[in-house]
Amino acid sequence: MREPATNFRSSLVRSVARPLVSRRFVQVSAIRRSTDPIPTPEGSGVSTGASAKVTSIVDKVAELTLLETSQLVEALKSKFNITEAVQVVSGAGASSGGAAAAEAPAEEKPVEKTEFKVKLEKIDAAQKAKVIREIKNLIPDMNLVAAKKFVESAPKVIKDSVSKDEAEKIKKALEAVGATVVLE
Numbered sequence: 398m399r400e401p402a403t404n405f406r407s408s409l410v411r412s413v414a415r416p417l418v419s420r421r422f423v424q425v426s427a428i429r430r431s432t433d434p435i436p437t438p439e440g441s442g443v444s445t446g447a448s449a450k451v452t453s454i455v456d457k458v459a460e461l462t463l464l465e466t467s468q469l470v471e472a473l474k475s476k477f478n479i480t481e482a483v484q485v486v487s488g489a490g491a492s493s494g495g496a497a498a499a500e501a502p503a504e505e506k507p508v509e510k511t512e513f514k515v516k517l518e519k520i521d522a523a524q525k526a527k528v529i530r531e532i533k534n535l536i537p538d539m540n541l542v543a544a545k546k547f548v549e550s551a552p553k554v555i556k557d558s559v560s561k562d563e564a565e566k567i568k569k570a571l572e573a574v575g576a577t578v579v580l581e
Contacts, residue, residue, distance in 0.1 A: 513564040514581040515555045517571065520548060524575025531574050535567060 447455075461469065473479070520528045525548065533544035535555060547553060555578075556567065568578040 511561065512558045513561060514557050515559060515564050515567045516579045516581055517548070517551045517553050517555050518577040518579050519551055520577070521575035527574035528571065528576045531571055531576075535570070 458466065458469070474481075517532070529541065529544045529548050532548055532555065533539055533541055536544070536547070539547070555571075556564075559567070564580050568580060571578045
């Protein structure tokens with residue numbers, strides 16, 4: 398009678414062990430590859446105008462592993478005191494030159510807001526039922542009970558990150574039924 402249980406156990410162990418063994422081989426092969434140099438694509442050599450010194454440096458860098466290349470970059474940054482500051486140049490500044498780019502921030506107009514937050518500030522108690530119905534229509538997946546709780550907990554944000562036109566429509570609709578709405 399013990400034999401069927403033994404066969405079951407051995408088949409269970411084999412079925413569990415196979416995936417584990419295959420994962421281990423994948424991990425080991427990935428580790429082995431990390432020490433190999435990265436192969437360079439065909440035709441990606443140094444331009445013909447480069448000196449022999451530059452060509453030899455490029456060949457030596459191409460033989461480095463990814464980790465060694467990262468260490469090289471860090472060493473060069475510290476040697477030449479390079480920071481990782483990113484400079485953003487506007488389209489007008491890039492086409493007209495460096496002097497115009499320096500003057501551009503002083504002449505910029507204030508950026509017009511494109512996304513708004515629609516906030517219910519307060520409601521007229523006599524118009525509460527109309528406001529609840531309007532909130533229920535504006536917010537998807539909200540039932541009447543949830544809309545009532547929402548309106549009673551004012552001030553509360555109705556919608557966030559909406560366009561100016563949509564925010565104005567929501568404000569106009571809610572003010573028509575007796576609510577005070579603020580756009581932020």
